[in-house]
Amino acid sequence: MPNTIQLSTSVIMNVYLKPLSVAITGAEHPFLSGQPSNLDCISYGSRPAANITWYHNGRVIEYETKRIKVAGNNNMTWSTLKLVPTDEDNQSVITCVASNIYFPADTKEQQIILNVHYPPRLQICLGRNLNVSNIKEGSDVYFECTINASPSITRLDWDHNGSNVGQHESRRTIVSNQTLVLQSITRKGSGSYRCIASNARGKSISDAYHLDVKYEPSCKTDQQRIYGAHKGETAWVKCDVNSNPIPTSFRWAFNNSVSGLINVANTDKSMAIIKFKVSDFGTLLCWATNSLATQSQPCVYHIVPAGRPDPPRNCLPVNVTSTRFTIQCEPGYGGGLPQHFACTVATIDRPDVPEASYVGQTGHVAVKITGLRPSTRYVTTVYAGNAKGTSIGHVRVYVETAPNPKDPHVAGDSTSTATRFSEATHIGILLLGCCFVGVCAMAVVYAKRLAANVRGRSVFRERPTVRIQNGEEIRFTGSKGVEERPVVTS
Secondary structure, eight states: OOOOOOOOOOOOOOOOBOOOEEEEESOSSOEETTSOEEEEEEEESOBSOOEEEEEETTEEEOOSEEEEEEETTEEEEEEEEEEOOOGGGTTOEEEEEEEETTEEEEEEEEEEEOOEEEEEEEEEEEOTTOOGGGOBTTOOEEEEEEEEEESOOSEEEEEETTEEEOOBTTTTEEEETTEEEESSOOGGGOEEEEEEEEETTEEEEOOOEEEOOBEEEEEOSSSOOEEEEOTTOEEEEEOOEEEESOOSEEEEEEEETTTEEEEEOOSOTTOSEEEEEOSSOEEEEEEEEOSSOBOSSOEEEEEEEOOOOOOOEEEEEESOOSSOEEEEEEOOOOTTSOOEEEEEEEETTSTTSOSEEEEOOTTOSEEEEOSOOTTOEEEEEEEEEETTEEOSSOEEEEEEOOOOTTOTTTTTOOOOHHHHHHHHHHHHHHHHHHHHHHHHHHHHHHHHHHHHHHTTOOGGGGSOEEEEETTEEEEEEOOTTSOOEEEEEO
16 A cells, blocks of 8 residues: 655635724814814724824824724724814814725725814904094994804903993994994094903903094183283293194184284294284184194183282192191182292291292192191291282191101001091080080079979978988978978988
8 A cells, every 4th residue: 555645735814804993082072272182083893904094174184193902803993193273273174084905995984073162363343434544523433343252252342442332322332243333423432442252261352443533623621711911022822722633724813802803924824832922902813724624613812911810719738747738729810821829838936937938830729848847837828929920919828737657655646637626626516515505404493493483482392301410310391481390200
């Protein structure tokens, strides 16, 4: 029997499997702009391990890790994408694709839409068809606030120069959706405007939009209106106006009862100050002109004979301390010229020997007195002055400085002189009231006595008298002029 040779061989067979599924996890909650986040893409069933590719809005992006794990007979492949989303990534598309090189046509993919939350992004702008360089008083103006927010805003406010702007019919202000309407705007509407919005992620404020409202010239109220001078002297008169844009020229005229209205020549019409030589007294008028118009009502200045000012009125000490105080007065007639207050200070025991003199600033209604001694009574003589001299009359103010707070005998006593005088006044009034009540009571008693005597009966008859004699109590009844009858009680 021939010998039998057994032959055998082995074959290794690789089975390739296409991906069965793919899923993205980690997008269950909204992403926060600027904060790191992770997305995981998991694929099952592929053999060999699936290739994971990430796409953002259709463009391939790189991922940082790739992991392969075999779970039972199911191959599992997953990849982690680390991202830091921005505002612009909101509502963008992230795609995960699992593929196998042996099955190029059998890929699996999943898409998600990024939901990124961030505070409102605001931009304020002037309404369309409005020329920012030509906003005039009386025009209608509106602003628009462009808002980019996720989630949607819950509140929108408007701000003008730091103050909230709300809907107000009397001010002709209308707030509608994302628009602020200002009807018939005035010069007070100039300034910075902002829109302010809030959502669940926070509160945001837009950049400021500066609005410049143009208006024709008008006279300022707080300016010198009376100018004093002698005939032949020169008065420098300023035409002080509110104007936007600034005036380009000024026209002057003089009016008096003799010659009527006469134009006054000015060498430089662009200057607000005129050098006016006084030949007569009357009224000087000024009209300013800017690129919008000439003011409708002129500024009026009175040219009067110059003289010394009247003395001040109603002078009072304020802010009294141990070493200083301030004198405030109401100004009298200034003599047609800018005036100032001045004063001398002396002690009350030597009122005619001034210790110091003080001069206030021109146009100010107060004079500051310093360098005084504590707990000292002073007399202050206040007068007014101008370029023509000082007032003929004056006002005297009596002031006592407060004690030295560093003196151990008065430490902690910060009571001012005025307060102590006030307390003394109250005490005096109280004592006077008590005295009045006492006098009234005595008058009532006296009246009762008088009435009883008239009836032949004294009020003292009702009051028994008690004496002690030999240890016994003796009560006396009766009244003056009536025999006393002792009654002994044991």
